[in-house]
Amino acid sequence: MTNLEIASHFSELASLMELHRENPFKIRTYQNVNTTLKKMSTEVADMSAAELAAIKGFGAAVQDKIRQLNETGEMSTLKKYQDMTPPGIRELVKVRGLGPKKIRVLWKDLGVESIGELLYAINENRLIELNGFGLKTQSSIKEKLEYFNRQRHKYRYASLEPVAMEFWELIKALTDVKVKWSGALRRRAQVIDKIELVVEHGFDNSILNNHEIINVTSNSAFLIDGMYRENYSFEIHIAPESLYYSFLAKMTGSDTYSARLKDIDSADSEEEVFLKSGLTFWPPELREEIHFDQKFDSSELIKEQDIKGVIHAHSTYSDGFDSLKALALHCKKQGFTYLGITDHSQSAVYAQGLSIESLEKQWDEINQLNQAISDFQILKGIESDILNDGSLDYPPEVLSSFDFIIASIHSVLNMDIERATSRVIKAIENPYTSIIGHPTGRLLLARPGYPLDFEKIIDACAANDVSIELNANPYRLDMDWSHIPMAVEKGVMISINPDAHSMRGVEHIKYGVLAARKGGLYRSQCLNTLEVDQFLKQLKK
DNA sequence: GTATGATCATACTGCTTGCTGGTGCAAGC
Numbered sequence: 189m190t191n192l193e194i195a196s197h198f199s200e201l202a203s204l205m206e207l208h209r210e211n212p213f214k215i216r217t218y219q220n221v222n223t224t225l226k227k228m229s230t231e232v233a234d235m236s237a238a239e240l241a242a243i244k245g246f247g248a249a250v251q252d253k254i255r256q257l258n259e260t261g262e263m264s265t266l267k268k269y270q271d272m273t274p275p276g277i278r279e280l281v282k283v284r285g286l287g288p289k290k291i292r293v294l295w296k297d298l299g300v301e302s303i304g305e306l307l308y309a310i311n312e313n314r315l316i317e318l319n320g321f322g323l324k325t326q327s328s329i330k331e332k333l334e335y336f337n338r339q340r341h342k343y344r345y346a347s348l349e350p351v352a353m354e355f356w357e358l359i360k361a362l363t364d365v366k367v368k369w370s371g372a373l374r375r376r377a378q379v380i381d382k383i384e385l386v387v388e389h390g391f392d393n394s395i396l397n398n399h400e401i402i403n404v405t406s407n408s409a410f411l412i413d414g415m416y417r418e419n420y421s422f423e424i425h426i427a428p429e430s431l432y433y434s435f436l437a438k439m440t441g442s443d444t445y446s447a448r449l450k451d452i453d454s455a456d457s458e459e460e461v462f463l464k465s466g467l468t469f470w471p472p473e474l475r476e477e478i479h480f481d482q483k484f485d486s487s488e489l490i491k492e493q494d495i496k497g498v499i500h501a502h503s504t505y506s507d508g509f510d511s512l513k514a515l516a517l518h519c520k521k522q523g524f525t526y527l528g529i530t531d532h533s534q535s536a537v538y539a540q541g542l543s544i545e546s547l548e549k550q551w552d553e554i555n556q557l558n559q560a561i562s563d564f565q566i567l568k569g570i571e572s573d574i575l576n577d578g579s580l581d582y583p584p585e586v587l588s589s590f591d592f593i594i595a596s597i598h599s600v601l602n603m604d605i606e607r608a609t610s611r612v613i614k615a616i617e618n619p620y621t622s623i624i625g626h627p628t629g630r631l632l633l634a635r636p637g638y639p640l641d642f643e644k645i646i647d648a649c650a651a652n653d654v655s656i657e658l659n660a661n662p663y664r665l666d667m668d669w670s671h672i673p674m675a676v677e678k679g680v681m682i683s684i685n686p687d688a689h690s691m692r693g694v695e696h697i698k699y700g701v702l703a704a705r706k707g708g709l710y711r712s713q714c715l716n717t718l719e720v721d722q723f724l725k726q727l728k729k
Numbered sequence: 730g731t732a733t734g735a736t737c738a739t740a741c742t743g744c745t746t747g748c749t750g751g752t753g754c755a756a757g758c
Contacts (some may be wrong), residue, residue, distance in 0.1 A: 245730090249731085325749080328748095534756075573758095599758055
């Protein structure tokens with residue numbers, strides 16, 4: 189079992205125990221196990237018993253539960269709490285903004301046992317009779333449930349990618365004809381609802397019947413759809429004879445885009461289809477509406493290997509899993525030439541944000557490491573919280589000591605568009621701000637983020653020489669790729685940042701690069717494709 | 730349930746916000 193899978197078991201256990209009012213310290217322990225597992229760079233399945241026992245917060249009971257998961261795929265304690273909780277209530281626990289205390293009241297006092305029943309009760313105005321509930325709480329719960337329902341049965345690209353790869357390999361092994369990804373998956377959309385494949389004419393659609401992990405729900409001469417491994421929808425489109433590449437190109441692009449492509453008989457490649465349709469060939473990720481009439485030089489598009497520096501990473505000084513030294517050595521080994529370390533600032537108490545004293549300690553260590561590690565540089569950065577009024581949370585004399593500053597919002601995420609926009613603009617106008625971090629605060633499929641007037645944000649960045657982060661964490665991918673053309677047009681540089689909380693987190697850069705390519709970003713428009721000297725020079729411009 | 734300092738007992742990120750009910754609490758980061 190992977191760390192992420194194990195982590196989700198502990199996270200569910202903690203939530204269910206909270207719902208059943210168990211010992212809060214046990215709950216805290218399981219929540220900590222969840223966060224630790226998500227940050228770790230080594231799979232616990234590959235670790236020895238002694239190595240597992242050495243991890244802080246992993247005592248005998250936790251080790252035992254991990255062992256059980258790895259050996260049987262199940263955890264008996266979790267099973268016990270699952271059996272005590274109706275399935276609909278277990279689903280409610282996953283809705284953001286609705287905590288265990290409120291859910292318990294809804295379940296025990298109102299008798300609600302599912303999302304559907306809860307929405308019905310809200311429509312009958314029945315929540316306001318409950319203790320601790322009022323009209324505002326009722327309508328905010330309704331909003332959150334509706335958002336949750338809209339996002340159901342969708343996947344973030346990073347979580348679907350390995351499954352889609354596995355499915356593609358499985359189909360390829362069953363047939364001799366050509367098979368390729370298509371649709372939103374091939375366009376590398378950040379949120380996707382199904383795996384789509386295009387297969388060449390001649391595909392024998394009976395081979396999927398009675399397959400143990402593929403469940404076909406409808407099967408015609410042109411389209412097969414069904415479920416893979418119980419919870420992944422798929423569609424297999426069968427190309428008409430001699431039109432494989434035309435069909436593939438059409439099934440990959442968005443609707444309006446595909447309408448411009450012609451049926452080219454017996455084409456040997458997608459490039460030929462584009463050429464004979466009178467269009468420039470674009471890689472799949474760019475085949476979206478908003479690029480319709482734009483011109484791109486696809487050889488200039490950013491690639492993963494163009495990124496020179498790892499910007500935005502957390503170490504054990506705040507809430508990261510790995511030490512500063514381990515992170516730096518890892519980045520060097522991966523071929524990067526610099527690391528911009530950005531632990532949390534002092535007001536981020538929940539993430540052990542750095543006091544001024546801890547900052548000085550970190551700077552001493554950075555100086556020593558920079559002496560010791562050759563051909564590599566660690567830059568002194570910080571992810572400074574943007575406070576409610578838009579100010580940063582260190583005094584100017586401290587802010588001026590950093591090599592660069594990422595300013596991000598981590599609290600009060602519910603401002604309206606005017607207040608949120610002016611808050612961010614004030615942070616952009618701060619003379620010490622270099623980069624605006626995860627600008628909208630969204631979490632894909634979980635939280636929409638606060639509303640922002642993005643044009644004003646981009647204008648303010650252009651006026652103040654501030655770059656915008658494309659946070660590469662697959663849950664964020666924030667800024668959204670669709671805003672990249674506007675930023676680029678106004679000369680604002682984009683920094684593709686992993687927001688790494690461990691060595692492994694550095695890998696997320698690849699998802700940021702995919703999103704940046706969707707936005708049509710060239711390597712010259714990306715801040716951290718610059719070598720370290722140019723990077724620093726660009727900041728000081 | 731775990732870590733720590735002393736052998737069983739004790740402490741465990743903390744602050745802000747907004748809602749509800751007239752001060753306390755849930756939820757979020």
